[in-house]
Amino acid sequence: MQLLALALYHRDGRKDHRVLRFRPGALNIITGESETGKSEVQDIIDYCLGRRTPNLPDEPIDQSVGWYAVLLIFKDGSRMVLARPRPTGASTLHAMVRTGDATLELPQADELIANSNVAALRSEVSARLGIEDFRFQPPTGAARSAFDVSIAQAALLCFQNQNEIADKTTLFHRQTETGMAQTLKDTLPYFLGAAGPEQSLRRHHLGEATRAQRQAQRKYEDALRQQAATDAGGLTLVRLAENEGLLTDVPVAPDTGQVVALLHQALDASPRTAAPLDLPDRRYELNEERRALREKLQEYDDTLASVDRWQEQGRVFTGELHLQLNRLQTLALLGPEQLHDATVCPMCTQPLREPDLSAQDISDLTSELADELTHAQTIQPVREEHRRVLQAERAAVAERLRLNGAQLRELVASDGRMRHLQEQHVRIAHIQGRIAEALNRTGSDSDTNKLRHELDLAKDRVAALQVLVNEDDIAAETERCLTNIAINMTAWAKHLNLGRAATATEVSISLNLLTVIVRSPDSRLPLRRIGSAKNHIGYHLVAHLALHTYLQSNNRPVPGFLMLDQPTQAFFPEKPRDASKVQDADWATVTAYFTLLDEVAQLNEGNLQIIVSDHANLPEPWFQDAVIANWRPDDGGNRNALIPFDWSR
Missing domain, CATH: 1.10.287 (Helix Hairpins)
Structure with a gap:
């Protein structure tokens, strides 16, 4: 899979859109002054490939662009358009996917419509790329979760931002983000061809079988402990039952079999001395x-x-x-007064x-x-x-x-x-309850033998799966692939005259450290212990060029492009306006770096597309033939950039 074009659509829906065309299977150079959008090209393509948390700049792109789109071509000649709207907030999951034959082109502005989402986009691209549909299963006991292998992990091998290509402590894109380093370690063996879905499935089955073995072991050990506890406490329960009248004629020193029989007898006995509770x-x-x-x-x-x-x-x-x-x-x-x-x-x-x-x-x-x-x-x-x-x-x-x-x-x-009488009844009920619990915990000899048999079967399954996993020997196969990659890395490091390369016996990629290792007869140095930004960038270049050459020659399901941002930054003053006008730069080394990029693109015979964004602009004809965009003012003084000048007015 390689890039044919990148398109930016204005937010107001105008018909004319900004298109940047790429040449498949060759070196592509985007050169120009600072702040013209060279570095943003890489972020936009990463976003169109399904990144959920884009790292797009706020101005002027975010203020003017409404949609982003890329046109892809696959080895079988089919094409695919991936378009995504400008993210609103931290992320967006909307997308547009369109597939077709060799005649498929970028859509017009009025054709843009969200007909898919990020998950479907990744699935579609992964299937076209040849990534097998499987879920990576971490090793048994690992704290991380399983995940689906897709273009999301493959794309990590295809980008180098300007702060990454000069980093002496990391080698891969987004390696410093939380969980990304472990993701690279988990998936790089698959992309190299050292491991596949079968190995992942076997490791998953081994993990399940190991957990089943541990469960069987616990059950068997619990049964043994419970049986031992019954032997120790069973006689005590027998004596308690005898004191309450549940048992008679108990032997002075009963053996284990007699204890179990007496416990069953006490459990079945009716408490004669226990009167029914008084009804009030x-x-x-x-x-x-x-x-x-x-x-x-x-x-x-x-x-x-x-x-x-x-x-x-x-x-x-x-x-x-x-x-x-x-x-x-x-x-x-009264007398006459009565008549008054x-x-x-x-x-x-x-x-x-x-x-x-x-x-x-x-x-x-x-x-x-x-x-x-x-x-x-x-x-x-x-x-x-x-x-x-x-x-x-x-x-x-x-x-x-x-x-x-x-x-x-x-x-x-x-x-x-x-x-x-009631207390006696309660005591008897309590004793019978303890007896029932003890008998339930203690299985018979046949139950113990059954658990032992299940444990043996679980151990046999783990042993058989472990043999299959050991036969895979993913670590050894991965190391073999990295050794093959190291051949080109060593030769190209010597060709660029990088630090410590002259005396090195091998320059290779360390999967455990995710960095470049330079081996010599008397030392083994990681990249962080080799000085100068020139060497840091140089070793990043030879590592990624050798890695992609190996991936393409072995037809691995990784996109056939490598994007590099500012690989010559170590040779110019900080943030030069136009590096082509810097007179005192080490132009010989700059030329050597670009020459190697061009030669590796030709070496891969059309299977590898290299896209470089840089300030440098060499006069050599082969360099000028590789330039697909020169974002410098034209003869009339008009500014050239990723975003057309009239979009910001």
């Missing part, structure tokens, strides 16, 4: 009766109090009647405004009071009789309440005996 029916009845009697006694007390209040009120009433009647009876002593005119004042003989009562009226009132007093005195004996009846009934209720209390005290007196 009688106690409940007595308490209910006592409550009812107390309520009835209270009712009688309330009624008697009412009668007493009634009698007291009657006595007060009759006493008042006697007093008033005695006062009125003095009217009988009540409408005239007896003192002044003047007419009264309101006439007084006549003597006859007062006499009539006296007769009425006498009748009422006689009636009230006849009621008093009835009240007394009613009170005596109530007192008699209350006395009967009080006697019943006394008898009820005596019965309750009798029940309380018998609680001690009943409590003893």
